Amino acid sequence: MNAILHPQMHLHKVELKPKDYKTDAPSFWCAGCGHYGVLTGLLRALAEIGIDQNYLVNVSGIGCSSRLPYFVNSYKMHTLHGRAGPVATGVQLARPDLSVVITGGDGDGFSIGGGHMPHLARKNVNMIYILMDNHVYGLTKGQCSPTSRPEMQTTTTPYGGVEEPLDPIMYMLTYGATYVAQAFAGNVKLASQLIKDGMEHKGFAFVNLLSQCPSFNNIDTAQTFKDACEQLPDDHDASDLGAAMNAVRAAKQACRIPTGLIYRTERPTLDQRMAKLVENVGGHKDYDLRKIIDLARP
Numbered sequence: 001m002n003a004i005l006h007p008q009m010h011l012h013k014v015e016l017k018p019k020d021y022k023t024d025a026p027s028f029w030c031a032g033c034g035h036y037g038v039l040t041g042l043l044r045a046l047a048e049i050g051i052d053q054n055y056l057v058n059v060s061g062i063g064c065s066s067r068l069p070y071f072v073n074s075y076k077m078h079t080l081h082g083r084a085g086p087v088a089t090g091v092q093l094a095r096p097d098l099s100v101v102i103t104g105g106d107g108d109g110f111s112i113g114g115g116h117m118p119h120l121a122r123k124n125v126n127m128i129y130i131l132m133d134n135h136v137y138g139l140t141k142g143q144c145s146p147t148s149r150p151e152m153q154t155t156t157t158p159y160g161g162v163e164e165p166l167d168p169i170m171y172m173l174t175y176g177a178t179y180v181a182q183a184f185a186g187n188v189k190l191a192s193q194l195i196k197d198g199m200e201h202k203g204f205a206f207v208n209l210l211s212q213c214p215s216f217n218n219i220d221t222a223q224t225f226k227d228a229c230e231q232l233p234d235d236h237d238a239s240d241l242g243a244a245m246n247a248v249r250a251a252k253q254a255c256r257i258p259t260g261l262i263y264r265t266e267r268p269t270l271d272q273r274m275a276k277l278v279e280n281v282g283g284h285k286d287y288d289l290r291k292i293i294d295l296a297r298p
């Protein structure tokens, strides 16, 4: 397989089909699980970009969603619950030429991993975070998560919830993510488009995919998500943070879920800033962790 440099510079382009990016690992998810849509969307995006698997790393924590890397033909790290973010940051800084993709759930990302999320966004780590948001802990059989609606009765909230659910989109806009998008996982066309654009974006891209859990969330069915999702209007100005926040707030008031590209901006990424720092202090033109390690050797 001959790899040529992708115009994005950090990606290597090859000609492959979506199925070429899929491993033959046996299926693990329940029938009707929304995570299948996320996987299909990701595989399509990878083929459309033409990304070389040798330059692709799929990092995850723990959960049904965090098992997605099993099915992707790439390098992968199945880490600790909630710790995909810092591990992926290390991968990206050590090898800025690789394309880093995090896949994980709402529990993994916003409960146990919640402390890491603001820092991925504010640091503008050059990677994509695909959050598979099913509003419940699936793997551990149905505890409430930070995105659970209070109407849902779960094993840990048998009389319903008493907390306001977290809005992943507002959260990411607030903490400085430079690409923020959302779709229903069953809308594979939109999901794969947003994943592709997010992967080609230079900076921290956050894509929230509403993914039904037919086994442990009986209120957010595929139909409920489908009906609630509403594409942002064509004249939505995704370069305007205020407009993005207003659109999210308005949708929430109308009990709708805004979908599409919500916000996108450009600012230096963490690896670019590190490269500059290394150049300033160490005299290296190209940032390379191995050179720093060599420098530190006695």
Ligand SMILES: Cc1ncc(C[n+]2csc(CCOP(=O)(O)OP(=O)(O)O)c2C)c(N)n1
Binding pocket: 062, 063, 064, 065, 066, 081, 104, 105, 106, 107, 108, 109, 112, 132, 134, 136, 137, 138, 139, 140, 145
């Ligand atoms: C330190 C630690 N605490 C708790 C767990 C148990 N645990 C495994 S997955 C999970 C939640 C998964 O939910 P989510 O991230 O929403 O993914 P889903 O399974 O719904 O796709 C929990 C609590 C664990 N593995 N490690």
